Amino acid sequence: MTFHSMWAELLPIGRSSASGGYRRFAWTGADADCRAWFRTQAESRGLRYELDRNGNQWAWLGDPAEGDAVVTGSHLDSVPDGGAFDGPLGVVSSFAALDELRARQAEFTRPLAIVNFGDEEGARFGLACVGSRLAAGQLTVEQAHRLTDGDGITLPQAMERAGHDPDTIGPDPERLARIGAFVELHVEQGRALDLSGDQVGIASAIWPHGRWRFDFRGEANHAGTTRLVDRRDPMLSYAETVLAARREAQLAGAVATFGKISVEPNGVNAIPSLVRGWLDSRAADQATLDTVVTGVEKAAREYAEAQGVELDVVRESFTPVVEFEHALRDELARILGKDGESAAGLTVPVLGTGAGHDAGILSGTVPTAMLFVRNPTGVSHSPAEYAAEDDCVAGVTALADVLEGLACR
Ligand code: HGY
Ligand code: MN
Ligand code: MN
Secondary structure (H helix, E strand, C coil): CCHHHHHHHHCCCCECCCCCCECCCCCCHHHHHHHHHHHHHHHHCCCEEEECCCCCEEEEECCHHHCCEEEEEEECCCCCCECCCCCHHHHHHHHHHHHHHHHCCCCCCCCEEEEEECCCCCCCCCCCCHHHHHHHCCCCHHHHHHCECCCCCEHHHHHHHCCCCHHHCCCCHHHHHCEEEEEEEEECCCCHHHHHCCCEEEEEEECCEEEEEEEEECCCEECCCCCHHHCCCHHHHHHHHHHHHHHHHHHHCCEEEEEEEEEECCCCCEECCEEEEEEEEECCCHHHHHHHHHHHHHHHHHHHHHCCCEEEEEEEEEECCEECCHHHHHHHHHHHCCCCCCCCCCCCCEEEECCCCHHHHHCCCCCEEEEEECCCCCCCCCCCCCCCHHHHHHHHHHHHHHHHHHHCC
């Protein structure tokens, strides 16, 4: 199967006809269809298929028990109305790169695996990278059991309904100990490669980032009859906090976003009793991120007090800065010809990113690296996300070169 035909097969799964975006949320029907696609790709290539205790899928060439495996892959789930490339590009490219290596008659000296990490985006349960975090012991079983979706369904319940035994979840050090190197290919989520005129880049670091829930509680009341002075309206404090987040981020050279909100009772003609907003904030370093979040929280408390509103702030997740391992990063640069041109005619810039990835989670446990493929608009987490087919093909060639360099010495 070519890159093109794999891509075409995956394209309709979980796509909303209304928005043109993807709704591939963990443990839903669309997720199951993506997983079935992965399994078929694995088995049709004669790879050994494994579903691990945390719902991550693996396709093995060679014996995992030998250890020091080279692993590549990404994720197939999406944000609400996400693009086609964030995640799937890495998985499809992995299978295509393996096909390329077989066509080259490459001889593998290390086991190779392709992985699809479950629930990378955290669109349903609010926490990103659940599959890799569980495996790496960065999310405890107790914490995972408390994860709940917008309909009140817990993660274990959702797993069970999807036919996965939730009692098996937990740290998986033995599985991770088999991995000698993990390389994730991903569409770039910015315009650095477009601006530099390169098709493919190598990751240097991932900014520290986290998600904070702000609960503003006021008093529900009639929108027509309640005098302005008598209101305890949490929407006002929330709105002022959104502006404060923008201000703090701008001052610090960071980013801060309120992209999700839930309102109770959510009536046009009712002053809300509760406004719950989620802050996503990221910065190049920890101190800057702390400054932004502390500043937003301080402003939110002042606004809440001024409106007679109560405020609770809960940090729901946090991922510290990731500096990808220099030795592996330099190895990739060498294979892809950082100081000259690779076989594919590529020059390879090294860039940082504000986006989170399973590679970042695993980097604390195994040597990890990332390849980025040019995104001409930089748009991501949107139906408009895009990468040109010849850039995707250049990504496959680069990944094949890297896998050959690492696993076929
Ligand atoms: O949100 C992120 O950075 C990632 O795409 N999960
Ligand atoms: Mn994403
Ligand atoms: Mn992604």
